[in-house]
Amino acid sequence: MGVQFDNVTMNEALAQAISLLPERRGAYVVTPNSEIVYEAIRDESLRTLLNRADLVLPDGAGVVLGSKLLKTPLKEKVAGVDFADRLLGHLAETGGTVYFLGGKPGIAQLAGKKLLEKYPDLTICGMADGYFTDEAAVVAAIQAAKPDVLFVCLGAPKQEKFMAAHQAELPVGLMAGLGGSLDAFAGTVKRAPRWMIRLSLEWLYRLIQEPKRFGRMLRLPKFLLLVVRKRMRGAS
Ligand code: UDP
DSSP: OOOOOOOOOHHHHHHHHHHHGGGOSOEEEEOOOHHHHHHHHHOHHHHHHHHTSSEEOOOSHHHHHHHHHTTOOOSOOOOHHHHHHHHHHHHHHHTOEEEEEESSTTHHHHHHHHHHHHOTTOEEEEEEOSOOSOHHHHHHHHHHHOOSEEEEESOTTHHHHHHHHHGGGOOOSEEEEOTTHHHHHHTSSOOOOHHHHHTTOHHHHHHHHOGGGHHHHTHHHHHHHHHHHHHHHHHO
């Protein structure tokens, strides 16, 4: 559908991300789900921002299902929040640093507190909420902190725009656009139970938790409808 995903498992995604860290050239990873792909189908500038990323990970059962229906199957769902968790584990083991940008005021701090309980050796070298007005000041603070990894959790497409716009001036190892992941780490938004994730029902759990997402979530069936149409055209 015009979005060029990397066909990688979680382990492969992690290995590629880790290999980018020493380059410190502001590489970035995006984690589109089917809602974002649906937007990108209609918005060329968003599509370009996604395709310019060094890693494009399928954050959702809908994307993986779509890839299978189009006979270009992706190996597995690589949820952004799980990828982020694994990357933090690596940083804690190797003495790397992370900077958290995004979420409502206080969320990054709460996420940091919870994550330090899980990874006591993790170094969080800075944090800022995602409701800033002075973007240049945010960029300067990240430049001063020089993190190995920068989590950019501003929601799509704001986070993709931020990463692409500041790539050249942010000599970090890797930036990762991770949507609501800081809310998940903080515990203010709960992850679905494992059985629901296994049954590809994480979207349903999210909808029950945050009914205001209903309008946005209609993009999921709309996305699948476009996929089915494309498949039928391809077959005829
Ligand atoms: N957010 C932000 N600044 C903004 C808009 C949103 O920091 O100007 C944060 C918001 O607080 C939330 C995240 O971005 O933590 C977006 O979450 P959402 O669940 O909508 O993201 P998704 O992963 O579904 O794109």
